[in-house]
Amino acid sequence: MTDLIGGLIDVVGERHVLVEPAAQQRFLRDFSWYSPVLADAFVDTRIDAVVQPATLAELAELVALGVRHRAPMTVRGAGTGNYGQSVPLYGGILIDMRRLNRIVSLGEDSVEVEAGAVWEDVEVAARSVGRELRIMPTTYHVATVAGFLAGGSGGLGAVTYGRTWDNHNFAxxxxxxxxxxxxxxxxxxxxxxxxxxxxxxxGIVTRLRLPLVAAHSWQGWYATFESFDACYELGWELSDDEAVLKRLVSVHEAPIPSMFEPVKRLFTPDQSAALLMLDEGSVDRARATVGRFGGVLRPWPNKPLITEFPFAHTVLWTKKHDPASTWLQTRFKNDRQVALEQVHQLQARFGRRVVNHIEFVRTPDGLNPSGLPALFTSDPREIDAVIAFCEQIGVQVANPHSYVVKEGGMVKDIAAVVAFKARTDPFGLLNPGKLDGTFYAGAVNR
Structure with missing residues (x-):
């Protein structure tokens, strides 16, 4: 092991090889504590070193060194994942990619960046030439481009352009x-x-090319409703209206909006709410649509940003309100009425133990209401019961209570990925235990 550490220092310098447990600790945590099933999965995690390359040449040397020593290697960006994507299971080397953060080239139609580039920096660069990114995570202030590719799925822009894997959102x-x-x-x-x-x-992602589109003047708005049905219908209507330019349509059943602590004054506990990012030229049309469904549209305050509340940010606020709460990731049917009926079935079966939060996402198969419901329980058996009921009524579940890609359910052709990995990682050193294993069934005694 001394030879490995010495070799790492030779490549990047002693300052960028962290071997003290206290210095490593912040690299061994993410937001998997959202899940009571995952809360203890990584408590005993130990690694040999955190290493921070600054160039592609250094990275290649590190990888070769790790292979020679048969050391497990886990790549990490900002660590904003929600189910342990970049937390090692088997020690070894953790490669912090954030020094590899250059914008390599910027054109009218695309931008090429290094893996550790931060989404916000790329967006700022694109806007300097009148362009913008199609999609980016709500954690764009800190999240790296490759981290979102490897561990994320939906975010800002998904209502128009889909998830990370849709519509060539990564070129x-x-x-x-x-x-x-x-x-x-x-x-x-x-x-x-x-x-x-x-x-x-x-594989270890080094560079990415992202498509660009014309920049818009985005504004944050919120609409309040006395019923979640009306809020859902508004969300579908706006998302499906091509004349309304939008970057976010996020609907929340009461009392979730009143749990958004910094802005809870905006909502009463019995109000459902839609969080919206609209182009300034679409606001009047959106206001009229909100009115048709009995809601009221208001501008979002200057601070905090509206992006701090949708998608998985909602889980943070509900857990701050109720530390015993958790979440799921679901996909309702791509049918306006059928999806609403599925919402009603969940409400009838679980009452206030499952409270709905839906992000509207444009997929190649049509508009999809993607659920991130709040579950007000910390009992793994109850979580599993909700998952089983969802599957029974035709609601797909992408399980956020497992660190295994296969169990997560977002990657459909695992066999093809495993076959590809055999060619690119012949010794099984890259983030071992995360692709094609089992965790969840044993954790909940299924």
């Missing part, structure tokens, strides 16, 4: 294989499925 990716010496591979088109939401298990 191309370059990655290193876990070999000595590592090979450089370039993926695009359908081959991107091997790296999308596979937690860095098949």
């Amino acid at each position: 191309s990716v370059e990655l290193l294989s876990a070999e000595d010496p590592p090979r450089t591979l370039r993926l695009e088109g359908d081959d991107l499925r091997f790296v999308l939401h596979t937690y860095g298990t098949v």
